[in-house]
Amino acid sequence: MESNIYDMFYGASPIIHKQARELRGKETKAEKLLWSFLCNRQLQVKFRRQHPINQYIVDFYCHELKLVIEADGGIHDRKEQKEYDHMRNEHLQKFGITLMRFRNSEIFNTTEHVVRLIKNQVDNLR
Incomplete structure (x- = not known):
């Protein structure tokens, strides 16, 4: 599953790009809080929010490091969602991407630790 090193979207379709643009206007409170620490190169690297990668949209992505950060709400406790998340993680890892997942409660209650x-x-x- 080789991808052009300069292709930070890994073949994402125009439909996925459109959905990502729409999601940027509907960020959750946890995403908004986390973004306040990731935006403007505060961690010395550029993060993008609601970024298309192949057939998925990730919450935050640093292309330079191939690092994905996900903010997970309660839906991620459901068995079907856990199975989907696992399959999605494996797919993204095939691109050499590292994933970090944080529960919304972690983001709200231990913000400094998460950052x-x-x-x-x-x-x-x-």
Whole structure:
């Protein structure tokens, strides 16, 4: 599953791009809080929000490091969603992408810890 190193979208279709644009206007409170720490290169790398990758849209993506950050709400506790998330993670990992998932409650209740974990991962991948 080789992709052009400069293709940060990994073949995402125009439909996926359109859906991503729409999602940018519907961010959750957890995504909004996390974005306030990821935007404007605050961690020394550029993150994009609601970014299309192949057939998926990820919450946050740093192309330079091939790092995805996901903010997971309660729906991710459902068995079917867990199975889908697992399959999706495996698919994205085939592109050499590293994934980090945080529950919304973690983002709200331990914001500094979550940001520190992301910063550590950024440092490790540089």
